[in-house]
Amino acid sequence: MFELGYKPPKNEVPESTFKVPKDKTLGSGLVPEDKYYIEQIEGYKEQIKVLTRLLENQQILTKQVQDNAQTLLLENTEVKKELAEEKSKGFWKRLFGK
Numbered sequence: 001m002f003e004l005g006y007k008p009p010k011n012e013v014p015e016s017t018f019k020v021p022k023d024k025t026l027g028s029g030l031v032p033e034d035k036y037y038i039e040q041i042e043g044y045k046e047q048i049k050v051l052t053r054l055l056e057n058q059q060i061l062t063k064q065v066q067d068n069a070q071t072l073l074l075e076n077t078e079v080k081k082e083l084a085e086e087k088s089k090g091f092w093k094r095l096f097g098k
Contacts, residue, residue: 030038086094
């Protein structure tokens, strides 16, 4: 920075994908920078749509996983209960109880 030939970077707007008319306006009073920003906003809108769709899909999948986990927990509880009941029976009752 302290070198003699140092020049700070310029804040330039990057080149856009459209051709600018020779008079430097776009007919509606927009300058090339405005068109660039409009293109960026359109790109961001598409990204937001995609991210929103992905978020909705993730929420659906999370709900399904929670439901599956709840079902497995209930089944596990029922199996443990049946096993405890079976263990609490005496030997002869288990043998002839059915």
